[in-house]
């Protein structure tokens with residue numbers, strides 16, 4: 031198939047970027063979207079031009095590195111997948127495809143389609159853990175049975191890959207879905223209850239400090255999340271936050 | 279034994295680790311504050327080591343090339359992690375895990391290390407549960423287990439198809455706690471380009487800030503390399519795109535011996551190659567072999583008809599299918615170890631029974647499991663006479679609960695529904711058992727340079743069993759290295775900070791800058807990928823699932839030529855002083871072009887077949903691997919001598935005092 035690409039090019043964080051157009055031929059259905067970009071880049075290199083930089087690593091939907099806005103949708107037109115899992119069979123011959131980086135104040139562009147998501151790391155550093163020593167002698171793993179439903183719910187929250195699509199999808203660039211998934215993962219388990227109040231207060235404080243926007247319940251994040259992280263997590267975090275604030 | 283001293287503690291096997299720990303020199307907490315440790319890599323091994331070292335009181339600096347420690351390749355591990363908990367009461371024990379691992383490794387691993395691994399395996403599960411890792415549970419609330427290949431017990435703990443993700447998030451959380459306390463300084467988007475030795479000891483690294491291109495010096499009293507495996511040498515593999523050998527290779531060039539480079543695992547169940555554009559291969563977890571049955575058509579005409587699209591697999595009658603693993607290995611069936619399963623798939627496909635366009639695929643079929651689970655569920659839900667459609671629906675739900683994300687992944691890539699038609703799979707490069715040689719303390723032959731996780735060679739011999747890499751990474755990082763390193767660092771309590779303003783750092787930085795300059799200035803004809811793909815082809819065709827003398831010799835020659843061409847003709851666009859992914863790739867491929875030659879040399883030198891290393895010349899009449907215990911019961915540790923082809927072999931003899939060395943049989 032033949033494609034018309036419009037891609038955001040930006041030299042570095044300081045410079046101003048712009049959309050650049052490319053025409054690409056010979057793309058096959060079986061190719062992944064990133065393999066299509068590989069073909070584009072190979073062509074650019076052979077012509078002596080700088081290739082388009084984009085973030086990716088595992089190319090199987092688990093590391094959370096890939097992060098492209100395709101025709102206005104984070105991770106592209108398919109639902110419940112990351113862009114590295116997107117295949118060209120989702121497009122048609124002659125299509126125009128617009129490719130941009132995540133847009134958010136807390137995710138500054140580094141180069142072309144690559145953004146800096148360290149703000150997510152800092153939110154997790156603020157409290158996304160259980161304070162147990164790794165060199166200690168914990169009790170036997172089966173000493174505390176945990177209800178399967180709770181364990182499964184915690185797991186579901188923990189499958190967030192930290193990609194940032196929720197932020198990119200949100201008109202306010204809010205990080206509530208991500209932060210609430212992290213808070214929920216621990217809040218749902220007995221091991222995590224001990225520090226629950228402190229955790230939610232610290233993580234939310236950091237989230238606000240990073241400059242993410244407020245949540246106005248539009249739900250766009252849930253729709254675009256490649257891992258199906260549910261809005262219930264936001265509701266849970268709000269409850270946790272409220273009760274923690276009351277406790278002071 | 280010459281230069282190699284494995285430092286295996288004396289005494290009975292089961293007491294070695296405990297006794298050793300009791301005798302290790304300790305560094306007191308006040309002194310730990312004066313000691314800096316560099317940890318390169320934040321996967322399971324590096325992440326867990328960094329967190330524990332920081333918690334013990336050392337000042338830790340971590341490095342990873344991704345934008346977050348949480349994205350290390352360990353995140354992609356699917357199926358599970360082993361531990362000798364014996365929660366299922368099916369006869370598991372530390373000894374059995376030890377035995378299975380040594381046997382699974384085809385008697386080419388070190389007894390004492392493997393026993394220690396089995397001993398600490400149970401702590402891993404306790405630790406991870408305490409950290410909040412949400413492992414799968416049964417309805418009673420206790421932890422669930424599944425089986426993996428090469429064993430007859432159920433000892434694998436899992437979190438659906440995302441076990442690596444959950445374990446890594448646990449280690450990352452432990453790291454975050456220490457980052458918050460100021461005990462770990464995390465450098466992301468940083469790549470180690472060289473190691474710095476001062477007075478023969480590892481005292482620092484040269485790293486490139488991948489965002490700005492700056493070359494930085496970092497010093498420490500010890501350097502831990504937890505930089506993963508080198509399977510991307512084959513270009514196509516199940517590794518993440520950035521996985522590389524750079525850190526280990528640079529350490530090798532600075533004096534660390536490289537052990538058993540040719541021991542590489544080719545995993546039997548991966549999604550087959552679909553075309554020339556392919557950039558990576560996707561694993562379908564081994565856990566699927568718990569429920570999936572592997573087969574090809576019994577008649578070659580049927581195979582041909584399927585390839586040409588005239589016949590569907592679901593139309594083939596039971597008696598026309600060849601469940602070749604169940605046929606050849608009745609005792610283990612579909613759960614034979616990986617090396618055995620991969621070779622059997624290759625054998626069928628080479629004989630013309632392959633089932634996809636290219637003839638390089640076999641089926642992994644869940645139809646029987648779906649019906650079996652469905653019937654069970656119908657019974658327990660009190661249904662009297664459910665029809666087939668209901669049973670299938672119930673069964674599909676259970677299979678989805680177990681493997682949902684893998685089935686989704688498959689469907690997205692192949693565009694076929696694996697609940698309705700069997701999956702197509704083929705072997706692919708997946709793991710490297712070889713790596714930096716380490717002693718019992720996990721120290722390489724360079725004093726102060728340690729290697730942990732997949733980067734070292736230590737525990738899996740010639741073949742790794744499923745769910746044992748996660749176990750080893752976490753064992754090394756949480757429970758072994760943070761203690762054994764004390765033995766070395768106890769001599770450094772009065773050393774004081776290591777300066778980076780020394781001749782040694784100057785020289786290493788100069789070396790790095792010159793190399794970058796050379797890569798950028800060649801301005802030749804071909805992209806980095808062009809060379810990487812060519813190298814991959816040589817490796818796969820001549821150093822892959824079956825090897826022989828003639829082709830290995832050809833491979834050595836071809837790789838050396840390709841390397842020469844690379845340095846004369848590679849084209850790296852952009853600037854060295856900015857984000858530059860092509861430059862990053864170029865550095866990695868340059869190292870693979872050296873390692874590849876050593877790999878072939880090692881394979882050529884080992885005149886036997888064992889585990890993942892299969893030499894056409896050495897096989898039984900039934901086509902099984904033929905070991906030569908008399909001449910090859912050793913670890914091949916290579917010393918760098920200027921050129922890969924000139925590397926010098928050192929042998930560490932493997933002594934089996936507790937296990938009787940037998941022919942490995944899964945019949």
Ligand SMILES: Cc1cc2nc3c(=O)[nH]c(=O)nc-3n(C[C@H](O)[C@H](O)[C@H](O)COP(=O)(O)OP(=O)(O)OC[C@H]3O[C@@H](n4cnc5c(N)ncnc54)[C@H](O)[C@@H]3O)c2cc1C
Nearest residue numbers: 319320321322323343352357358470506731732745747748
């Ligand atoms: C698809 C897949 C599924 C798997 N499933 C399982 C399973 O179910 N069970 C199991 O036991 N094993 C499994 N494995 C194997 C297992 O995941 C790996 O062996 C293990 O996770 C390796 O961990 P590690 O910590 O040694 O290295 P990695 O997790 O690979 O981490 C390497 C780290 O080193 C860093 N790094 C590398 N080079 C440099 C450099 N030059 N400078 C700076 N940083 C650098 C990287 O950034 C990264 O942080 C699987 C592997 C794959 C590919």
Ligand code: SF4
Nearest residue numbers: 190191193194196255
């Ligand atoms: S919540 Fe979903 S979209 Fe947001 S970071 Fe996590 S996985 Fe990505």
Ligand code: FES
Nearest residue numbers: 087089094096114
């Ligand atoms: S590259 Fe890892 S999720 Fe897309």
